[in-house]
Amino acid sequence: MYTFEIVRAIAVIVLGATGTWLLLPHRHGRVKPAASNLAGAALSLIALILLATLWRAPSNLLNGVFFYAFGIAALAGGVLTVTSRNPIYSALWFAAVVLATSGLFLLSGAQFLAAGTIIVYAGAIIVTFLFVIMLAQREGRATYDRMARSPGRATLTCFLLFWTLLYALISVRSPHSDAAAEGDMQVRLVRASQILQSKQMVPTKGNASVVVRALSPTNKLPEAEPHASALGQHVAGLGGALYTDHLITVELAGSLLFVALIGALMLATPKPPVRPGSSSQPPV
Amino acid sequence: MTEFLIHNAWIVPILPLIGGICAAVGGRWLKGNSHFPVVAGIGLAFVASLFLLLGEAGHAQPTPLGWIEVAGLTIPFQFRVDGLTTMMLSMVTFVASLVAIFASGYMAGDPGYPRFFAVFGMFVSSMAGLVLSSNFALTYVFWEGVGVCSYLLVGFWHSKPSAAAAAKKAFLVNRVGDFGFAIGLFWLWSVTKNHDLSYDAVFDATNLATIGHGALLGITLLFFWAATAKSAQVPLYVWLPDAMEGPTPVSALIHAATMVTAGVYLIARSTPMVVLxxxxxxxxxxxxxxxxxxxxxxxxxxxxxxxxxxxxxxxxxxxxxxxxxxxxxxxxxxxxxxxxxxxxxxxxxxxxxxxxxxxxxxxxxxxxxxxxxxxxxxxxxxxxxxxxxxxxxxxxxxxxxxxxxxxxxxxxxxxxxxxxxxxxxxxxxxxxxxxxxxxxxxxxxxxxxxxxxxxxxxxxxxxxxPHDPEADPAEDAAHGHGHDDGHAHEIGHxxxxxxxxxxxxxxxxxxxxxxxxxxxxxxxxxxxxxxxxxxxxxxxxxxxxxxxxxxxxxxxxxxxxxxxxxxxRKSTIPAQLAERFRPAYLASLNKFYVDEIYAMVILGPLKFLVATAAFFDTVVVDNLVLAAAWIPRLFGRYVLAPFQNGLVQFYAAVTALSVAGLLFVFMWLSLS
Amino acid sequence: MSDPFTFQMLVNYLIIGAGLMALGTLGFLSRRNMIVMFLSAEMMLQGTALTLVAFGRYHGNWTGQIFTIVILTVAACEASIALALILILFNRKSSLDVTLWNEIREPGQPAIVEDPAEAEATEPVPGVESYPVLTPAGIEPEHQTWTVHRD
Structure with a gap:
C-alpha cells in the first residue's frame, strides 16, 4: 500500500513536471505545435487525477464530492495561471484558484475566512485586472509573456520542492491521540473553584452563566468543543479568539495596513526618476 | 613630620608628578599659568627632601608596596632614604625648582607652555624616583622614565627638524645604553641570592662573595655601559651636545641635575660591586x-x-x-x-x-x-x-x-x-x-x-x-625659538x-x-x-x-x-693659531668627526640592512601575500561572480532549490 | 457536521497546499511578467493559508485561522505595495519584463539581454483581427516628461 503510494507520487511528480514543462512558453522562436500543448494538458491532467487518488475520501459523501471538486479546481487553476500566455487569463485563473481555496476553507469549517478571502481577493483581482488592461501591450501578448525564463530549470526546482513535501506527507503516520484534553479539563475545574472562592460566590442560577462564560476557552473550535460554547459558533468564536487572545495581533495588523497604505501612496505618486547624471533636481 | 616623610618617601616623586598632571590636564584652562602647579609641586618636593636630608639617620626603608610578584621574582615598589639618596634628592629638587621658576619667565608666550611644564614635572618626578628607589628594577623603570621625558623635552620644538633629530638621537643613544643596563640586570638577577634585586640584598658581603669575579666584571661593565649613555661618556656622549636643541631650561635641567647625573649615580650606588x-x-x-x-x-x-x-x-x-x-x-x-x-x-x-x-x-x-x-x-x-x-x-x-x-x-x-x-x-x-x-x-x-x-x-x-656673516639665512624664520607670539622684545636688555x-x-x-x-x-x-x-x-x-x-x-x-x-682684548693670535694648526683646529671645530665616523661605521651598515629588509619585504613578502590573495580572488571571479547575474528570478530559483535540498536532507535524516 | 476531521483529511489539505505552493513557485521563477509573478506569489500564500487552516481544524483551535487572517492582511499590504512598485517600474521602462531589472549584478558580469526573436510566435488567429481600431481624435494631451517609452 505504502509502496504503491510512493510509486503514484513519483508518477505524479514526473508526469506533472513534464506536462507543465510542455505547457510553459518556450524560447524557440516558432509557433508551438498544438499537439505539444495538448500532450502537456493531458499529462498534467493525468498527474492531477493520480494526485487525487492519493487523497482519502471523507466519510460524508457530499463533503467528499465538494472536496474533490475544489481540490482539483484549485490545482488545475494553479497550472493554468502559471502557464497562460495572456496575463488577463492568468488573473482569471487565479480568481478560480481563490474561489476553490475558499470552498476548501468552507469545508474545513472556516466560514469567515472563506468569505474574507473572496472579498479581499476579489478586490485584489479587480485591481490587477485594471492594471493588466492599463499596462498591457498593444498586441495583448508581449514577447516576455511568450518567453519563460529557463522553463526546464524552474520546473525541476518546483517539482523537486513538491516531491519533498509530498514524500513527507505520504510517509508520515497518524499520531496517537493523547490525554491532553482530560488534563485540560482538570485545570479548568481548579480554575473554576478558584474564581468562585476569590469572588466568594455561591453558585446560583444568576451567576452561573457568568462563571461559564469566564471559564469557557477562547481558543477552541466549536467542532472540538461540542458542548454548548457560550461564545457562540464559528464567526463569533473567531471574533472571541481574535479580540481576547490575539488582541495585539489585531492592532499590529491594523497598523501594518495603515503603514502599507501610506507606503503605496508614497511609491505610486508620479515623480521624475533620479538617474545618475541628471542634473535637474526633483520637484518638491 | 620627618618620621612621616621618611616612611612615606613616595611623596617626593609624586608631588612634581601631580603638578605635571595638573599642567597636562588643566593646561587648556591654565594656559599661561601652567607653571604654577609644577613649580609648587617641585618646590614642595624640595621642602620635603630637605626634611629627609636633615632628618635622615643611617638609612631607613619605607614600607614596601607590592609591585611585581611572579614565580622566582618579587620586586617591591619600595623607596629608601639614605645619605646618597637625600643628597641627590635635595640637589635635584632644588635645582629643578629654580630652573622651573626661570623657565616660567623664559618660556612665557610659547604655544606649548602647558605641555612644557607637564613634561617638566614628570621629568623631575622620574629623577626623584630614580634616586629614591631601593632596588635595581625600580631604578631601571625610572631610568627609562627619565629617558622618555628627556626625549619629549629635547624635542619640545618638534616642528624644527634639528630638534626632532636631536631628540631622536638622544633617545636612541640612550636606548643603546639602556640595553646594557637591562642585560646587566638580568645577569644580576640570575646570579644574586634569592633573585632579590634590592640594594641591600645585592650589596650584602656574603652575596657579593658568592657571585664570582667574572660575573661581577660583566655586570659592572654593563652597568658602566649604561652609564656612558646616560651620563654622556665616550663612546656614547654624542647625544648630549645635540640636546642643546631643546629649550635652554631643559638643557640646564638635563646637564645639571637630572639626566646626566643618573649614570654617575648608578655607578656610585654600585660602588660595593665596582670596588671588587x-x-x-x-x-x-x-x-x-x-x-x-x-x-x-x-x-x-x-x-x-x-x-x-x-x-x-x-x-x-x-x-x-x-x-x-x-x-x-x-x-x-x-x-x-x-x-x-x-x-x-x-x-x-x-x-x-x-x-x-x-x-x-x-x-x-x-x-x-x-x-x-x-x-x-x-x-x-x-x-x-x-x-x-x-x-x-x-x-x-x-x-x-x-x-x-x-x-x-x-x-x-x-x-x-x-x-x-x-x-x-x-x-x-x-x-x-x-x-x-x-x-x-x-x-x-x-x-x-x-x-x-x-x-x-x-x-x-x-x-x-641679521647682516652678520655668520647669520643663518633660515634663522629669521625660526627667530627666537618659537618666540613668535608677537611680543617683539627689543634685543639687548x-x-x-x-x-x-x-x-x-x-x-x-x-x-x-x-x-x-x-x-x-x-x-x-x-x-x-x-x-x-x-x-x-x-x-x-x-x-x-x-x-x-x-x-x-x-x-x-x-x-x-x-x-x-x-x-x-682685540687680538689676532687665535686666528693666527687657527691658521697655523689648521688640521687640528678643524678637527676640534668639527668635534673630531665623531658623528661622521659613527654615521659611516654604524649607521651605514644599518642602513644597508634596512634597505635589504625593505627590499625583501616589498618584493618577496608582499608578493607572497598578494599571491595568497589571488586565490580567493580567482575563485570569486570565475566561480562565484557568475551567480550574481542580477536576475531576480535566478536568485529566487537558487533560494527555492536550496530550500528543497534542505528539506530533503532533513527528511532523509529524520526518516532514516 | 458530523464529519470528523481525521488525520487523513489533514494530509489531503496539506497535499493541496503543497501543490499550490509548488505551482506558485514555478510561476514566480519562470514567468517574466511582473503581474503574473505577483499573482504566483499570491498563489503561494493561498497554499500556506490552506495548510494553516487545515492544521487549525485538525488541532481544534482558532490559531490557524488567526494566522490566516494575519496572512490575509499582509497579503493585502503586499498587493498594494507590489502594484505601486509595478506601476513605477513600468513608468521607468514601459515594460513589465522583470529581466530588464538586472542592474544589481556583479560588476563585470554581462547584462542579460533577451532576443525577442526567440519568443514563441503568436498563433495565427484565423479570420480578421478582432481588436477594434480607433482613430485618434481631439487634442493630444501633453506627454509627461518622466515617462520613457520603449517602442
Missing amino acids: VPEVQATVSVIGCITALLAALIALTQNDLKRVMAYSTVSQLGYMFMGLGAGIGGLASFAVVGAMFHLFTHAFFKALLFLASGSVMHSMGGVIDMRRFSGLRKKMPITCITFAIGAAALMGIFPFAGFWSKDEILAALKLASHESEGLKGFYPEIYIAVYWTAIVTAALTAFYTGRAFFMTFWGEEKLPS ESPPLMWIPLAILAVCAFGIGGLLGPTGLFAHHVEHTPGLAEIEGAAHHEFDYATAIISSAGALIALAVSYLFYG
Missing part, C-alpha cells in the same frame, strides 16, 4: 679621562655658547667618572664621595651657567653664536656677574665650589696611583697618567670657559644683526626678575657651597652614611692635598690669563 673589580675601576677612570680631554679639546673652538657649555658638561662628567674609578681598595669611600661632591657642586654651577646662557640667548633674540655679540657686561650686568661666578666655579678657582670638588677628585686619583701599587698590572701608571691628563684638562677647561666669558661679555659692545633671581640664588650656591660643605667634611660625613659605602674597609683619609691644589689652580689661572689675552 679593579679592572672596571681602571676602565671607568680611563674612559672618564678620555671623555674629559676630548670634550675639553672640542670645547676650545666651538662658537655656540651653549655648545661650549655642553662640552664642558661632558668634560666634567668625565671628571666624575675619573673620581668614581679611583676608588681602589680603601680609597673607595673617599673617591666616591669626591666624585659625588663634584656632581653636587657641578649641578649648581652648571645650572647657573646654562641659565645665564639662556638669559643671554633670550636677550639676544635667540642668537647664541658668540661671534655675533660681545661686550654685554654693560647691558646685562646681573647675567654677567652670575656667569662670571659660575665660570670661576667651573674653572676651579679658589674659593669657588668647583675648586673644592675638583681638587678632591685629583687628590683621589693621586692617592689611587699609590694605593694600586700592590695590584698586578699597570694600575699606578694608568692612574698617574689619568691624574696628569686631568690637570691638563682643568687648564683647558679654564681656557675655554674664559674664552666663552670674554667673547660674550668683554670687548666692544656688539649686538647680533637685562632679563626679567623671574629669570635673574634664580640666577642669583644659584650664583650664591656656586660661590659658597663648595667651601661650606667640602673642607668642613659635612658632605663627606653625610654621604658616607650610605650603606655599602660605610662598610668598606679603611676609612677615608681626609687630607687636603696642597700640591695638587696649587698645580691645578696655577694651571687654571694661567689658562685664564691666556684666554684674556686672546679674547679679552
